[in-house]
Amino acid sequence: MDVHFVVIGAGGLGCPALLGLHAAGARRVTIIDDDRVELSNLPRQVLFATADVGAAKVDAARWSLLERTAVGADAPTLTTLHRHLDPAQLPALLDELCGAEPCVVLECSDSPRLKFAVHDACVAKGVGVVIGGVLGWRGQAMAVDPRQRDAACYRCLFEAPPPPELAPACATAGVVGAVAGALGHAVAMLAVGLAAQLDSQHPDSQASPERAPPASPAGTCVNFDLLSGRVRQIAPAPRPDCPTCRRNFETGPT
Amino acid sequence: MATVRIPTPLRKYTEGKDEVAVSGQNIRELLDNLDGTYAGIGERIRDDKGAVRRFVNIFVADEDIRFLDGLETPVKDADEISIIPAIAGGLR
Ligand SMILES: [Zn+2]
Numbered sequence: 001m002d003v004h005f006v007v008i009g010a011g012g013l014g015c016p017a018l019l020g021l022h023a024a025g026a027r028r029v030t031i032i033d034d035d036r037v038e039l040s041n042l043p044r045q046v047l048f049a050t051a052d053v054g055a056a057k058v059d060a061a062r063w064s065l066l067e068r069t070a071v072g073a074d075a076p077t078l079t080t081l082h083r084h085l086d087p088a089q090l091p092a093l094l095d096e097l098c099g100a101e102p103c104v105v106l107e108c109s110d111s112p113r114l115k116f117a118v119h120d121a122c123v124a125k126g127v128g129v130v131i132g133g134v135l136g137w138r139g140q141a142m143a144v145d146p147r148q149r150d151a152a153c154y155r156c157l158f159e160a161p162p163p164p165e166l167a168p169a170c171a172t173a174g175v176v177g178a179v180a181g182a183l184g185h186a187v188a189m190l191a192v193g194l195a196a197q198l199d200s201q202h203p204d205s206q207a208s209p210e211r212a213p214p215a216s217p218a219g220t221c222v223n224f225d226l227l228s229g230r231v232r233q234i235a236p237a238p239r240p241d242c243p244t245c246r247r248n249f250e251t252g253p254t
Numbered sequence: 255m256a257t258v259r260i261p262t263p264l265r266k267y268t269e270g271k272d273e274v275a276v277s278g279q280n281i282r283e284l285l286d287n288l289d290g291t292y293a294g295i296g297e298r299i300r301d302d303k304g305a306v307r308r309f310v311n312i313f314v315a316d317e318d319i320r321f322l323d324g325l326e327t328p329v330k331d332a333d334e335i336s337i338i339p340a341i342a343g344g345l346r
Contacts, residue, residue: 110343111342112340112342112343115342116342131342133340133341133342133343134341134343135262135263135341135343136262136263137262138261138262138341139341140340140341157311157318157340158308158309158311158340158342159308159309160308160309161309161340161342162307162309162339162340162342175343223338223341225262225272227262228272232336234311234313234316234318234338236318236321237321239320
């Protein structure tokens, strides 16, 4: 699959998402995170081992994925960026990473504000993005493809991030580690779904022209409540007054 | 009475219940009655002007009320109402 995946956050969501991409055969992945491995991360951040404590998460994740590449197989190209992401830098970063090739971004950070900022920047640049979030026994993942005008964006569904006083931080509310694992894999699979769509549209695609393109997950938000086992899919229509994708429709990707 | 599914972050207001039965002709009445029974839950769903908060969605069956009649969307007895907030948390 010749799509470049950009994973923002290599923690509780990013680790399983990276494993999911690796298992799906992703050939080119960029991992972005500014954090270092701590002992307390190990139970749910399954790419890391005791020997990684103190190392940059991006480096430890990269080594761990490369170790999981079959002997004799072509190793995937894994690029790392050990840095803090400032929303103001996102447009330039997306130009740099996604300007020249088909690209899908996986938002796996721990910050609601950054999730919305990454989403908005991706929509403005016409880049597909999957947003993942977890809290307690619940997780939510939404796939967004700004080139599909009949599919809703994240802002069509949620107009703004919750204010800090109403969004219990995971540090205080807690997250069931296995929920992050399930959700991270769901984020990876939605990203692979978006990528399959991109791949089929690529001029060098080997997909036969008479075959219909694969069904896209764009506009779908999957909600897991893993305590009750309930999974709910929401696929809202695009909201006509959504400022994020309306702007995109008027101006096209910048 | 309609069944209202309560998301995890709001269950502390409903004695931990994940669904509660609430009466009301429309969503506005239903939310008023919900807050009447479970004090404090209302302000987590609506702002001080009474509008549904921007990170919260309300679905009647599988329809987003913003595409129906908003707070005036009628509610039938057998309806299932879901309150779905954005889950934007993560883990370092
Ligand atoms: Zn939108």
